[in-house]
Amino acid sequence: MSPARDISPWRSLWRQLPLLVLLVALWLFLWDEVTVMSVVTGVLLAILVTRVFYLPPVLLSGRFNPWRGLLLGLRMIVDVATASIEVAFRAVNPRYTPTNAIIAVELHTHSDLVMTLTAEAITVVPGTVVVDVDRERAVLYLHALGTVTDEDVERTRRHVLGTEERIVLAVGTHEEAESVRAERRARRMQRGGGVHGGAPDGLTGLSSDEVSTGDIRRRDGAHRLDRNEDSGEGSR
Amino acid sequence: MSAASVALLVPALAPAAEGMPPLPEDFSVRDAIVGVLILLGAFLSLAAGVGIVRFPDVLSRLHAGTKPQVLGLVAVLAAILLEVPSWGVLTTIVLILTFQLLTQPMTAHMLGRAAYRTDHVRRDLLIDDELADDIARRERASAPSDDD
Amino acid sequence: MSLLTLVVVIIAGTMFGIGAICAVWRVIRGPSILDRALAADVLLAISMCALGAEMAVNRHTDTLVVLLILAMFAVLGSIAIARFMAKEDDS
Numbered sequence: 362m363s364p365a366r367d368i369s370p371w372r373s374l375w376r377q378l379p380l381l382v383l384l385v386a387l388w389l390f391l392w393d394e395v396t397v398m399s400v401v402t403g404v405l406l407a408i409l410v411t412r413v414f415y416l417p418p419v420l421l422s423g424r425f426n427p428w429r430g431l432l433l434g435l436r437m438i439v440d441v442a443t444a445s446i447e448v449a450f451r452a453v454n455p456r457y458t459p460t461n462a463i464i465a466v467e468l469h470t471h472s473d474l475v476m477t478l479t480a481e482a483i484t485v486v487p488g489t490v491v492v493d494v495d496r497e498r499a500v501l502y503l504h505a506l507g508t509v510t511d512e513d514v515e516r517t518r519r520h521v522l523g524t525e526e527r528i529v530l531a532v533g534t535h536e537e538a539e540s541v542r543a544e545r546r547a548r549r550m551q552r553g554g555g556v557h558g559g560a561p562d563g564l565t566g567l568s569s570d571e572v573s574t575g576d577i578r579r580r581d582g583a584h585r586l587d588r589n590e591d592s593g594e595g596s597r
Numbered sequence: 598m599s600a601a602s603v604a605l606l607v608p609a610l611a612p613a614a615e616g617m618p619p620l621p622e623d624f625s626v627r628d629a630i631v632g633v634l635i636l637l638g639a640f641l642s643l644a645a646g647v648g649i650v651r652f653p654d655v656l657s658r659l660h661a662g663t664k665p666q667v668l669g670l671v672a673v674l675a676a677i678l679l680e681v682p683s684w685g686v687l688t689t690i691v692l693i694l695t696f697q698l699l700t701q702p703m704t705a706h707m708l709g710r711a712a713y714r715t716d717h718v719r720r721d722l723l724i725d726d727e728l729a730d731d732i733a734r735r736e737r738a739s740a741p742s743d744d745d
Numbered sequence: 746m747s748l749l750t751l752v753v754v755i756i757a758g759t760m761f762g763i764g765a766i767c768a769v770w771r772v773i774r775g776p777s778i779l780d781r782a783l784a785a786d787v788l789l790a791i792s793m794c795a796l797g798a799e800m801a802v803n804r805h806t807d808t809l810v811v812l813l814i815l816a817m818f819a820v821l822g823s824i825a826i827a828r829f830m831a832k833e834d835d836s
Binding site for chain 3 (some may be wrong): 629650666
Binding site (some may be wrong): 380387389390391393394396413442444445446448449450452453455458459460461462463464465466480484485486487488489490492493495500502504506508509510511514 | 640641643645646647648651652653656657658660661664665667668669684685688689691698699701705706709710713720721722723724725726727728729730731
């Protein structure tokens with residue numbers, strides 16, 4: 362964090378480059394055509410917008426794993442599709458009466474970026490809504506539809522932590538990703554090595570010996586990272 | 598597209614198509630897929646409407662109301678793309694979906710937060726409320742006065 | 746318009762209609778303003794789906810821009826109401 366404080370203009374431009382590229386892409390998509398005129402006006406407008414409506418720069422980790430990003434995207438699509446159908450059938454099923462729960466999930470990483478992305482990803486999937494956030498302790502409070510037993514609560518918690526792991530592996534910093542990998546290795550060892558490649562990508566099975574996984578991992582503070590970015594501009 | 602070419606396109610249909618009555622002359626696979634996608638979107642819209650009428654409290658309605666339609670919109674936009682395939686349509690659809698996916702969670706979160714904070718929650722439907730537990734714990738820690 | 750499309754149009758139209766009527770009922774009945782905001786949001790989402798379905802059936806893209814604008818700015822109403830609620834009665 363500290364070396365980034367005294368930033369030269371080039372560093373700041375480099376740091377804002379993803380945002381500028383995104384804004385130009387948005388402009389081109391709106392025009393539906395790629396011409397000299399649209400590109401030039403897009404670049405000029407992007408610079409103007411980022412100068413006039415100045416926001417504190419999003420602290421990107423500077424790391425992006427495309428393969429993990431692809432896996433994350435595919436998993437999100439599958440999750441959203443299945444959960445949408447499930448919630449829709451619950452809505453039209455006349456014998457269904459909802460029982461809900463508000464669950465506190467303590468995330469492993471304290472970075473704002475990962476926390477925001479996780480909250481967004483959790484809220485996009487139907488059936489769970491982030492109701493409140495404790496930024497200091499990195500706790501997401503989510504309201505889950507259709508939880509009947511404690512087992513459902515634990516499954517939702519595991520799902521959230523799995524989503525966080527996938528996001529960290531895709532866009533988190535090296536340290537965060539390394540700690541997630543170490544944790545996964547530890548979990549796989551614990552499981553006994555019988556089902557090595559069986560559950561891909563944090564897809565925890567539902568066998569009974571894993572019910573307490575969420576609890577173990579919540580109490581386990583050894584792998585927890587310190588807050589690695591404390592930009593202090595958040596308003597939560 | 599005639600029935601024979603349908604059978605060519607869909608090999609699994611070919612043996613069955615022998616004994617079946619011939620398909621209508623103006624049947625096309627594309628229209629069928631578009632129809633299925635539109636029906637999916639319509640079903641999800643219906644479920645959202647029924648859900649917000651049936652479910653008993655704001656937070657439950659939030660689940661039924663805000664999010665299944667995103668999938669419905671995806672289905673309908675895919676149907677449009679199948680009927681009018683062009684780059685201009687594709688880019689606009691990508692933009693629509695991006696904004697929908699960015700803004701829908703914001704709506705859900707803001708409404709859920711307001712509902713919880715203004716006590717529009719049916720406590721009897723919750724099997725577990727760890728937010729209230731944490732709030733109570735913090736209040737006990739800070740001021741040992743009468744909570745609850 | 747083929748028979749298949751006609752059937753699809755009738756079924757889908759009925760479903761959209763029932764969904765929209767349910768949303769309107771909730772707007773009228775809603776005990777709290779949050780219910781009304783949510784139901785208005787649902788009504789808007791159903792309208793978006795219906796507009797899209799109409800485009801797919803009639804093979805044009807005239808109202809795609811409307812969908813884009815709605816996807817961009819529909820969120821503002823609900824957020825404004827939610828913020829207002831949070832400030833209004835914090836009891």
